[in-house]
Amino acid sequence: xxxxxxxxxxxxxxxxxxxxxxxxxxxxxxxxxxxxxxxxxxxxxxxxxxxxxxxxxxxxxxxxxxxxxxxxxxxxxxxxxxxxxxxxxxxxxxxxxxxxxxxxxxxxxxxxxxxxxxxxxxxxxxxxxxxxxxxxxxxxxxxxxxxxxxxxxxxxxxxxxxxxxxxxxxxxxxxxxxxxxxxxxxxxxxxxxxxxxxxxxxxxxxxxxxxxxxxxxxxxxxxxxxxxxxxxxxxxxxxxxxxxxxxxxxxxxxxxxxxxxxxxxxxxxxxxxxxxxxxxxxxxxxxxxxxxxxxxxxxxxxxxxxxxxxxxxxxxxxxxxxxxxxxxxxxxxxxxxxxxxxxxxxxxxxxxxxxxxxxxxxxxxxxxxxxxxxxxxxxxxxxxxxxxxxxxxxxxxxxxxxxxxxxxxxxxxxxxxxxxxxxxxxxxxxxxxxxxxxxxxxxxxxxxxxxxxxxxxxxxxxxxxxxxxxxxxxxxxxxxxxxxxxxxxxxxxxxxxxxxxxxxxxxxxxxxxxxxxxxxxxxxxxxxxxxxxxxxxxxxxxxxxxxxxxxxxxxxxxxxxxxxxxxxxxxxxxxxxxxxxxxxxxxxxxxxxxxxxxxxxxxxxxxxxxxxxxxxxxx
Numbered sequence: 001x002x003x004x005x006x007x008x009x010x011x012x013x014x015x016x017x018x019x020x021x022x023x024x025x026x027x028x029x030x031x032x033x034x035x036x037x038x039x040x041x042x043x044x045x046x047x048x049x050x051x052x053x054x055x056x057x058x059x060x061x062x063x064x065x066x067x068x069x070x071x072x073x074x075x076x077x078x079x080x081x082x083x084x085x086x087x088x089x090x091x092x093x094x095x096x097x098x099x100x101x102x103x104x105x106x107x108x109x110x111x112x113x114x115x116x117x118x119x120x121x122x123x124x125x126x127x128x129x130x131x132x133x134x135x136x137x138x139x140x141x142x143x144x145x146x147x148x149x150x151x152x153x154x155x156x157x158x159x160x161x162x163x164x165x166x167x168x169x170x171x172x173x174x175x176x177x178x179x180x181x182x183x184x185x186x187x188x189x190x191x192x193x194x195x196x197x198x199x200x201x202x203x204x205x206x207x208x209x210x211x212x213x214x215x216x217x218x219x220x221x222x223x224x225x226x227x228x229x230x231x232x233x234x235x236x237x238x239x240x241x242x243x244x245x246x247x248x249x250x251x252x253x254x255x256x257x258x259x260x261x262x263x264x265x266x267x268x269x270x271x272x273x274x275x276x277x278x279x280x281x282x283x284x285x286x287x288x289x290x291x292x293x294x295x296x297x298x299x300x301x302x303x304x305x306x307x308x309x310x311x312x313x314x315x316x317x318x319x320x321x322x323x324x325x326x327x328x329x330x331x332x333x334x335x336x337x338x339x340x341x342x343x344x345x346x347x348x349x350x351x352x353x354x355x356x357x358x359x360x361x362x363x364x365x366x367x368x369x370x371x372x373x374x375x376x377x378x379x380x381x382x383x384x385x386x387x388x389x390x391x392x393x394x395x396x397x398x399x400x401x402x403x404x405x406x407x408x409x410x411x412x413x414x415x416x417x418x419x420x421x422x423x424x425x426x427x428x429x430x431x432x433x434x435x436x437x438x439x440x441x442x443x444x445x446x447x448x449x450x451x452x453x454x455x456x457x458x459x460x461x462x463x464x465x466x467x468x469x470x471x472x473x474x475x476x477x478x479x480x481x482x483x484x485x486x487x488x489x490x491x492x493x494x495x496x497x498x499x500x501x502x503x504x505x506x507x508x509x510x511x512x513x514x515x516x517x518x519x520x521x522x523x524x525x526x527x528x529x530x531x532x533x534x535x536x537x538x539x540x541x542x543x544x545x546x547x548x549x550x551x552x553x554x555x556x557x558x559x560x561x562x563x564x565x566x567x568x569x570x571x572x573x574x575x576x577x578x579x580x581x582x583x584x585x586x587x588x589x590x591x592x593x594x595x596x597x598x599x600x601x602x603x604x605x606x607x608x609x610x611x612x613x614x615x616x617x618x619x
Contacts, residue, residue, distance in 0.1 A: 029173030034232030034318035045225035096392035112381035121360035128312030184268030324352025376433035390416035
């Protein structure tokens with residue numbers, strides 16, 4: 001057993017993918033963790049805006065912030081349940097926009113969702129660390145290190161597979177939800193019986209007078225900060241294929257349960273915050289103060305603090321399920337590097353998982369794991385994607401006009417108007433605090449996706465083979481044996497097979513099959529073209545092409561006579577620019593490196609040049 005197997009566990013076969021899908025019991029905590037964890041910082045972010053400007057009046061204004069947020073949440077839940085029904089292959093807002101609006105809108109939603117998912121990880125982990133530091137102040141100087149360790153652990157668990165991650169993360173999420181229910185119910189009972197008194201701070205921290213003339217702007221800015229509570233709603237629609245069959249039904253049930261939990265927890269904590277008149281303190285979160293007021297520094301207080309910290313870590317896990325699935329769809333459509341379309345040994349999209357790890361870690365280091373510095377960049381992107389999704393569904397009902405389309409039409413039409421207004425509010429209110437960065441980042445990512453797609457389109461055009469025209473003499477006698485690794489019948493393959501026939505009459509084309517349907521298509525096309533070379537197909541249930549190829553070559557080597565050799569021909573793509581290599585799997589390099597351990601194998605690397613300038617002939 002190698003180190004990789006020790007860290008990630010035993011590899012899974014392709015046909016075990018069904019066992020890796022999420023049930024409702026384990027899918028709910030995985031998908032709900034981001035949204036339900038928002039109570040740990042959303043109320044606090046609202047009060048951070050209201051209290052300095054409005055003093056005690058902030059607590060009278062808080063319901064006017066919370067109620068519109070909950071109303072908007074209900075609209076989004078209804079809308080995304082319809083998206084799940086009509087787009088069961090996942091992709092959420094990207095899939096809706098691609099079909100109903102156009103490429104630009106689809107790339108806009110993809111770019112904003114990518115940013116939001118990465119921000120989810122950075123914000124959630126930073127908030128988790130803040131909750132931990134509230135209970136244990138001695139850890140304050142190690143916030144960044146603690147956050148990076150948490151990101152590393154959640155990444156490792158996700159690399160070990162969806163099923164394993166769901167069981168590890170599921171129980172803490174349920175404990176958090178139940179402990180929050182106990183907190184809210186206990187707090188409300190104390191409130192009803194008159195035993196829950198407002199928090200008495202040792203020194204005045206609330207300004208007595210309201211700053212004049214800025215009331216509406218303050219409310220809008222507080223509203224924009226509180227909207228972070230809705231992040232995570234779209235994750236269920238992005239990851240529908242991750243659920244067990246019937247996937248649509250399971251996804252919708254999880255979405256509705258998720259909505260109910262958010263309304264209960266967000267609404268309940270808001271009521272307690274208003275009555276207790278909680279003010280944000282350095283090193284002591286709002287939720288920590290509410291828990292202390294209800295339970296005192298008892299065992300239950302520490303349970304809530306510990307599991308708040310854990311749920312905020314788990315909130316990051318929502319992104320680990322949503323973004324890799326989105327990147328897979330983008331890679332399949334040619335808008336992201338092809339590497340994101342490959343599953344790892346545990347059937348997870350491991351490249352997407354590692355992309356999240358690297359991006360979120362850089363954000364945590366850059367912003368010193370400060371939640372308040374990260375929040376301005378958070379939730380702006382998701383509201384843009386909300387708006388795009390609503391407009392896309394609105395247009396869909398206009399053209400489709402299926403049964404009962406009218407009420408769906410009005411839901412999405414009203415939702416599109418509301419989320420558009422909220423998007424403008426959120427972006428404008430957070431612009432000066434750092435959201436201006438998104439005005440650069442979103443167009444940059446969209447431009448990158450556009451050029452990636454253009455690059456792949458040109459490469460595909462150059463690789464396309466319309467007719468098979470071999471120019472070799474098959475009757476010529478060659479002494480060496482030749483094995484040609486083949487994936488598709490295209491121009492690089494034609495060049496390779498012509499070269500093979502120039503050096504040998506004993507040729508075997510070898511295809512290591514990771515996807516049986518692709519192997520069937522290859523065999524069919526091979527027979528139709530009448531290619532006069534044996535095609536050997538080896539199936540690999542673990543998606544690893546090296547070991548099956550290795551076993552086959554050892555067998556062929558044992559059959560060699562003394563002094564004979566086998567030539568293995570590999571195609572290496574030579575790009576026009578060094579940075580183009582980032583968009584290609586370096587398979588030829590890894591295979592040639594591995595083949596060097598065979599004593600009687602000669603590796604022939606055949607270059608295939610292509611350029612992005614259509615004036616050049618590539619071969």
